[in-house]
Structure formats: C-alpha cells, structure tokens
Amino acid sequence: MLVDERLPSLRRSPFDTIAGMSLTVTEFEEQHIDSAARLLAARQVADRRREPSLSAAFESPEALPPMLEKLLQQSKGNGVIALRNGEPAGYMIASPVLPAPAQLIAQFFPPRAMNVPYEGHAVAPTEDASLYRDLYASLAGKWVSAGYFEHFVNVPAQDAGACEAWNSLGFGRELTCVIREVDEPVIGVPAPGQSSTEVHRAGEEDIAVIEALADALWVHHTGSPIFTPFMRDTQESERELSLELMKAPANAHFVAYRDSEPLGMNTFMKQGFLPPLLPAEECTYLWQGIVYGHARGGGIGRTLLAHAMDWARDQGYRLCVLHFYSANISGGSFWLGNGFRPLEYRLRRHVDERIAWAGR
Numbered sequence: 373m374l375v376d377e378r379l380p381s382l383r384r385s386p387f388d389t390i391a392g393m394s395l396t397v398t399e400f401e402e403q404h405i406d407s408a409a410r411l412l413a414a415r416q417v418a419d420r421r422r423e424p425s426l427s428a429a430f431e432s433p434e435a436l437p438p439m440l441e442k443l444l445q446q447s448k449g450n451g452v453i454a455l456r457n458g459e460p461a462g463y464m465i466a467s468p469v470l471p472a473p474a475q476l477i478a479q480f481f482p483p484r485a486m487n488v489p490y491e492g493h494a495v496a497p498t499e500d501a502s503l504y505r506d507l508y509a510s511l512a513g514k515w516v517s518a519g520y521f522e523h524f525v526n527v528p529a530q531d532a533g534a535c536e537a538w539n540s541l542g543f544g545r546e547l548t549c550v551i552r553e554v555d556e557p558v559i560g561v562p563a564p565g566q567s568s569t570e571v572h573r574a575g576e577e578d579i580a581v582i583e584a585l586a587d588a589l590w591v592h593h594t595g596s597p598i599f600t601p602f603m604r605d606t607q608e609s610e611r612e613l614s615l616e617l618m619k620a621p622a623n624a625h626f627v628a629y630r631d632s633e634p635l636g637m638n639t640f641m642k643q644g645f646l647p648p649l650l651p652a653e654e655c656t657y658l659w660q661g662i663v664y665g666h667a668r669g670g671g672i673g674r675t676l677l678a679h680a681m682d683w684a685r686d687q688g689y690r691l692c693v694l695h696f697y698s699a700n701i702s703g704g705s706f707w708l709g710n711g712f713r714p715l716e717y718r719l720r721r722h723v724d725e726r727i728a729w730a731g732r
C-alpha cells in the first residue's frame with residue numbers, strides 16, 4: 373500500500389491555490405525557466421551585496437537557464453512556482469537523493485532524502501521571505517506521502533530572512549560552507565626554525581597515509597556533539613576518489629610530518645562541492661582538514677593552512693571554500709578563527725515517520 377493511501381489529508385494536490393491570498397502555486401515546468409532565472413538573478417544581487425565573493429556574472433538572468441534546466445531534469449516533478457496576481461513571486465525546485473550505500477555520497481545523505489540545492493529557490497525582492505514557507509508547504513506533503521522524511525535545503529548564510537523562514541519550519545543547521553581569500557595571511561603560524569613540522573605534498577604512493585588521516589577525520593565526526601555516522605561501506609569509494617584526485621595537479625594533498633610521523637593533512641579538490649553561484653575558476657575547495665588528536669593545539673593546523681594558502685595563491689586561485697559540520701566544535705572554531713566566513717548553510721529537517729500512521 374502506498375503511504376499516501378493512508379494519509380487522506382496529504383493527498384490534497386500540492387498545487388492548490390493558497391486560500392486567502394492572491395497567490396497561486398503551480399507545478400514548475402520548462403516554460404517557467406526564464407522567470408526563475410530572473411528571480412534567482414535578483415537574489416544573487418542581494419546576496420552579493422552581503423557576500424562580495426559571489427559571482428557578478430550570475431546577476432544576469434541570461435547566465436542562469438542552463439543551471440535551472442539541469443535542476444528541472446533531476447527534479448522529477450518536485451518543483452513549484454508561485455505567482456502573485458499572475459506575476460512570478462518565487463520558485464523552489466528539489467531533487468530526490470537516493471544514494472547507493474557504498475558510494476561516498478551515502479556519507480553525506482541518508483538513504484532517502486529530498487534536497488533543495490543552493491540555486492533551487494528564490495523569492496522576488498518585493499516578497500517577504502515567509503513565501504518560502506508556502507513553497508515548501510506546497511511540496512512537502514507530497515514528499516512525506518512518498519516516504520521522504522529527510523528534507524534538506526541549502527541557503528545563503530547571510531540571508532537572515534530566508535534562514536528565519538526555514539528555521540521556523542523546523543530546519544536546523546547541519547553543514548556550514550565557508551569562504552576566505554587565499555591571500556589573507558594565516559596569523560600565528562610558528563616561524564620556520566621554531567617548529568619541527570614539515571609539510572610535504574603527497575603522491576599516489578602515500579595513499580595509506582591519506583586514508584589513515586581520512587579515517588581519523590570520519591571517526592572524529594562520529595563523536596559528540598556531531599554524531600555523523602561513519603559508513604565504512606563507502607571507504608573504497610573514497611579511496612578511489614583520493615587516488616583519482618591525486619592524479620591532477622590542481623588537487624594537492626598536503627601532509628604535515630614531525631620526525632617522519634604523519635600528523636595532519638589538508639587536501640584539495642578542483643571545484644569540489646562549491647555552491648554554484650561562485651566564480652568557480654577562481655576557487656579551490658578544501659576537502660579534508662585534520663590533525664591527529666594527540667598533535668592538536670600545537671600549530672600544525674595553522675602551518676598546513678598557511679602552506680596550502682601559499683600554494684593556492686601561486687596556482688592563481690583567489691578564494692578557498694570548505695564545508696564543516698556545524699556541530700564540529702574544533703573544526704568550526706578553527707576555520708572561523710582563521711579567516712573563513714559563512715557563505716551557505718545546509719539546513720536539515722527530519723519529519724517524524726510516525727506521521728505515516730499515527731492519529732489519522
């Protein structure tokens with residue numbers, strides 16, 4: 373039996389007119405791409421005023437349709453557009469995420485999720501951000517009826533109105549994406565000669581060192597208060613990714629050693645998981661940053677970061693981006709204390725599965 377056969381009130385069409393308002397919410401189709409591009413471009417103008425590292429090129433609606441078309445193809449009907457008095461007021465496009473259990477993506481998403489990506493939503497500048505609540509409401513019933521109880525949305529960190537709208541719906545901050553200019557100095561790095569730390573660039577022959585450090589990083593994330601499950605089934609997939617990355621010079625892997633003992637690393641991915649409205653060519657993505665527990669607090673993290681930022685500058689990058697779990701106390705304070713500032717939040721809501729059967 374389909375879940376929604378037992379949930380009569382959730383069977384209501386998600387595209388109904390919202391009562392009492394001159395607002396209609398209708399299924400997002402190909403014909404709405406240009407309207408959504410204009411809404412997203414206007415959002416980018418506002419976002420870039422608050423975060424200048426975003427790309428000016430995406431303030432132009434002409435630059436956005438390819439991104440939105442791709443999203444629409446992936447969405448499998450999980451998009452809506454709101455019209456106020458017939459004029460586009462906001463849109464939202466989500467995609468189902470069904471990760472294969474042994475693929476690395478299973479480390480970042482539960483088995484069955486709905487995700488609204490960073491470029492998958494905007495409301496017109498004339499609208500209140502609470503319109504996000506209506507857009508979500510028009511889709512979420514369908515998701516719950518289909519057994520999607522894990523909902524994600526990626527929002528610009530400096531958009532207080534949007535963050536408030538999502539928080540008010542029960543979404544909390546899970547991942548923080550941060551950004552810094554690579555030429556900003558890393559303060560407090562031990563001077564050469566005052567430290568016995570050496571930083572070496574790893575090659576494919578160092579895969580065991582990289583894997584051991586990556587393992588320690590995931591184990592760190594299992595601890596309180598982060599509690600991110602370490603899905604060891606994904607390790608082979610991560611190993612393949614590391615080996616693949618190391619083949620390209622743009623994906624440097626730096627390892628810190630003391631007396632020949634590996635103690636920490638910073639690894640990079642060309643573009644990686646960048647929010648899509650950045651100037652991607654100017655960005656490098658810091659994928660893994662870790663110092664073994666017994667070696668923390670002695671300057672190794674800063675030495676690695678300073679070394680990596682020098683490398684990034686020499687490569688012609690202007691910006692460095694990374695994600696950390698918002699509940700990661702040592703990671704969060706380290707990055708925010710070393711020049712990174714919040715760019716995007718991934719927010720998450722878990723709907724209580726008992727809604728599928730209780731009280732109806």
Ligand SMILES: CC(C)(COP(=O)(O)OP(=O)(O)OC[C@H]1O[C@@H](n2cnc3c(N)ncnc32)[C@H](O)[C@@H]1OP(=O)(O)O)[C@@H](O)C(=O)NCCC(=O)NCCS
Pocket residue numbers: 560562589592661662663664667668669670671672673674675695696697700702703704705706707709
């Ligand atoms: C985040 C992390 C990589 C930082 O590495 P680290 O080697 O501990 O970093 P540093 O020692 O350079 O700096 C950390 C602190 O030690 C202090 N410190 C730096 N040099 C020092 C020295 N010579 N003596 C004493 N303290 C020092 C720094 O001032 C800093 O203090 P602050 O947090 O109050 O600013 C490390 O904490 C870690 O691996 N955490 C777990 C994994 C993780 O969260 N990674 C990030 C995932 S996104």
